[in-house]
Each structure stands twice: as structure tokens, then as C-alpha cells.
Amino acid sequence: MLSRNQIKNITQLKYKKYRNTSQLFVAEGSKTIHELLQSQIKLHHLYTTQLYPEVADVLQTKISKTELKKISFLTNPNTALAIFEIPKEKKINDKKLIVALDNVRDPGNLGTIIRLCDWFGISHLVCNTQTVDCYNPKVIQATMGSITRVAVSYLNLEEYLRTSTLPVFGAFMDGENVYASSKLPKQGILVLGNEANGISDAIAQQVTQRISIPRFGDLKVTESLNVANATAILLSEFMRATIVP
């Protein structure tokens, strides 16, 4: 039986403040939990309707579906909810392409971008501190386990870009046509901006090459691509440049 206090401790992990204090985060969905269990991220405790044979008894509690409903962040809870320890931030490897986010606010977008980084072998994502927290349960859900393979750092993005010696590419509506631009490098930083406003002025000043995905449809329409789709296309362009002469 879960105590009222246990339920409160789990459900308040929906808030960044409590995740920061406790250094814990929640994962749901059997695929995500499974991938996290196989990773180096440390399990704090598993609450499950069916015990996991691979998890030590002391680290899991069998609960009822009704109890799961009380602690789950999902409308349709799965069969388990796991609490993991937030891993220490890793040192950024600047020998590879790095993706940087400036004020990305939607958890689904961040989750999808982490999944795209995983697909394209990007090992590090750097975010300004206003970007949504990657340990937000909705982000964890959307990464489908990719959070175990992509390191995420939150930092002063302007300072990071200013002090980096790498070329800084930024996605703008009015940048250079990415298909026609000179060969994209293997090392560099690719910056994507906020869903509504794009890259902020302060960050734009640190960009050394403005790039753009050309619009082929009705040119009078100003609606931009969704930031996750823009990331998909630009990462594809950077990675194709590494294999196509």
C-alpha cells in the first residue's frame, strides 16, 4: 500500500523544482523503463503491477492498478512507473556535431529532438536554461528511451557559443539555402530556436552561418516549419554531408 506521503513525493516530481531538489525523475511506459534499466542511469525505485525479474526486490514495490493511477502522469497509465536518479552532466565532446536549443518550450518537441539526435548519432545536446527540462515526464515519454544515449546540458548558451571555437550554424527563415550552401562540416554547433520566435537576438549574434530550409510551396505564406521537423531536416543535411562527396 502506498502511503499518502509516498504518493505526494512521486507526483510532485512533475515539477522541476522537486526534481532539482531530489535529483530524481519519473519514467513510464515499458519500453522507456526497459531502456533506462539497461542504461547507466540508476534506478531509485520501481512501482509496478507485475514485479520485474531483473530488478532487486528492495528496489521495487508491487502496486495495484488503482494505486498506479494515483501516481501516474498519463491519462492511460501503463503497468509501471519508475523513478530514476538524474545522471551527472557529461563533458561536452566537441569533436562531433553538437545541437543547441534556444528557448524550446514544448516537451514533445524536445523529446522528438532528443530522439532525432539519437538517430543521427549526436551525442550531446546543449540547451539554454529557459529550454524545457529534459527530465520533465512528457519529455522522457517522447524520447522513447533515447534519453539514455544523448547527453543533455543546460548552460548559459550565449557564453558557451561565444567561447567556443567551433563554427556556429543557426536555423533562420532568411538564412542561406542549406541545400546550396558550402560543404557542411563534421564538427560544429547547430542552433535551433523557440517555436514561435526562432533564435533570440543575443544568440543570433553568436551565429557564424545562418542557414535555412527553402520553402517550395506558396512563398507568400509565412508559417514556418515546426522546430522538430526543421531539426530532422537539418540534421539529415549535416549527416548526409559526412557520407556523400
Added chain:
Amino acid sequence: MLSRNQIKNITQLKYKKYRNTSQLFVAEGSKTIHELLQSQIKLHHLYTTQLYPEVADVLQTKISKTELKKISFLTNPNTALAIFEIPKEKKINDKKLIVALDNVRDPGNLGTIIRLCDWFGISHLVCNTQTVDCYNPKVIQATMGSITRVAVSYLNLEEYLRTSTLPVFGAFMDGENVYASSKLPKQGILVLGNEANGISDAIAQQVTQRISIPRFGDLKVTESLNVANATAILLSEFMRATIVP
């Protein structure tokens, strides 16, 4: 004041059955309503908290926020809800690239794919009849107005592909590396499959060229790209081929 009957007639447009019978669909969000009003799609009626100067009085009804809440499909209703007539299906123009969907089920994915088609100048999307209805309110919401510029047809996809003389490209996990494949044509059909199962066997038999987005990350991991992101990357590849020699 909206009558109970009016409320019922509007809210049941959430179901495909009622949309089919009435040939009406719902749009919310001022951007989407605005773009639809400027398109050839015919307004049936507008329910709004502030009258629209550009809409004839007989076609709009001023309602309260409380009434809007009763008819809205959104958790946080906007300022208006509009009902439009479902347009007649357009003839498919096979002089351009056509996108085809086989069992895409998620409204958000379909909406995003329609928005991508708009960006890349694809004028026609063909869907098998099991693909989610493009007049589903969640799809309309996700298209951000792109539904006015991309025609969507629902048809027997297997028969359509079998009788077409165009090359049929299909996205598979084990297809030819799209970056290394021979020049992609300006005319053809690009097929994307279901979120969980990909392209079905019957449709796969009609595909003349299997293509794939190579994975650069950990190759042992089998998770695929989300169908909307795969569409973004493949459309980008087809369109770049039209401008890069």
C-alpha cells in the same frame, strides 16, 4: 443563445460518421479559421465571442465564452469555432511528387505531414481509407491552415499504386540509403506507412524502390524515426534533388 440541439450538432462533428453525413468539419484557432476564410473552402457557420467584420452577419453568431466552452474540442478554447463545408476531392495531378499514406493513425502526425507537404510544394496527399480522417478536428488544428493548400484524397491505395505508371518509392527500415540512391525524380509517389508497423505487405508489393534514412547512432537500437520526421527528411531529399545538380 445556443440551443441544446445546436450544441449537439456541433460537438458530434468530432465523429467521422457525422462529418460524412453532414459534409461539415470544425476548425478552431484564429490562424486556422483566418486561413480557411481566405481559401476556397466554404464557411457554413462561425460561432465567435467577437464578430468578424469580414464575415456576413447571417453566417456568424456571437456567443459567450461559456457557450464556446460547451462546443469547443480544445481544453483551452480560443475565441471562435468555425464550421466549414468539406470540399470536393480534387483530381490528382501526377506531374508532381505525390505523398501516399498507408494506415497513418495519429491525428498529430497527419496534420504535421500536411504542413510538410505545404512547405515542400506537394499539392496532393493520397491516403488509404484506414488513415485518420483529415477533417478530424485534431488534424485540422495541427495543419495550421495548410489544409487549404494541400488536397487530400482517400482511396483504395493498393489499386491506385497498381494502376499508376509513376515510380513508387516506399520508406522502409531496410531500404536503399536515400543519400546514396540514384537521382530522385520530380514525378513519383512517396509512400509512408503506419506508426508502429510501417508499410503493409499489400502496399509493399506495389513499391518499385525501397528507400531508407540511414541511422548514424547506435546501430543495435531498433527504434525507428517518427513517421512525420521521416516524411520531413524524405521530402527534403526529393526537393533538394530538384535544385542541386
